[in-house]
Amino acid sequence: MISSSPGPQLLGFDVLAVGTLLAGVAAFAVILAIYAAVTVKDPMAKRVKALAARRDELKAGIIKANARKRTSLVRRTDQTDKVKETLANMKVLQQSQLEDIQQKLAWAGYRNKELAVYVIGARAVLPIVFGILAFLFIYALNFFPEWGSSKRLFALAAAVGLGYKAPEIFLKNKAGKRTDAVRKGLPDALDLLVICAEAGLTVDAAFNRVAKELGRAYPELGDEFALTAIELSFLNERRMAFENLAYRVNLDAVKGVVTTMIQTERYGTPLASALRVLSAEFRNERMMRAEEKAARLPAIMTVPLILFILPTLFIVILGPAACSISDAFAAKPGQ
Helix, strand or coil, X not given: CCXXXXXXXXXXXXXXXXXXXXXXXXXXXXXXXXHHHHCCCCHHHHHHHHHHHHHHHHHHHHHHHHHHHHHHHHHXXXXXXXXXXXXHHCCCCCHHHHHHHHXXXXXXXXXXXXXXHHHHHHHHHHHHHHHHHHHHHHHHCCCCCCCCHHHHHHHHHHHHHHHHHXXXXXHHHHHXXXXXXXXXXXXHHHXXXXXXXXXXXXXXXXXXXXXXXXXXXXXXXXXXXXXXXXXXXXXXXXXXXXXXXXXXXXXXXXXXXXXXXXXXXXXXXXXXXXXXXXXXXXXXXXXXXXXXXXXXXXXXHHHHHHHHHHHHHHHHHHHHHHHHHHHHHHCCCXX
């Protein structure tokens, strides 16, 4: 019978067994390291593949979007050409009239100049439509039997005139509201332009910054300044960008700002000082406008005072006296 003697002990552990276990772990780690070194992969390969796939998707989407946009643009251009040809055959399309409508569209905030053709077409078609509707309601269906012949003829003429003036009235109303909104925010915009100019920003960067800061408070003014900043970035002549701003806004104050910007670009005068003077002038103008409205208030209140307040006051003051006098006259002599 063979008896195996135990190996050397260290702290109660067999040294040979522990050494054998550690040798096995080391051999496994070496094999794992060799495998990892042999089968190493480029960590950017998957990322590059994903980026390439995304680029292909975006390229396909852009091509589709451009094709769709190009198709819609061609379709819209074809429709505009048809309307132009029809209006030219009707002898109602003139170049001066077209330019005037395009100017009013720009004042109202519409960028597409092709809409002027549709406005002229609507001004030619709406009188006929309104006239036919008025004739049906007034004469055919006889909705107003109590009206006389002169009154019916006047109503028909008013309907035709309203159909002719309706597009122009709409554009004028829209342009007036937009001009008032731009006028309110212009002094604040000039103050911000002064701050941006003194901070060392370029003109296009200053316009872009002002557009971002005032976009929520005055969206119309922010829109105009943002478009001006874009035009300053890519137009060959910076003067054209300022002139386009004056073309789009029907406001003398904006034209003054544009003139100042053009002069500073041409002669190299300090921009901040010129804009500071303009801002002070516009604030004084706004204060004078408010004072003018306040001074006009008593004259405006005269008519409501005479019609509504004074009769009520007379009734309250003279009412009891009139009641007492009427009771005294109504009393019998024997009482």
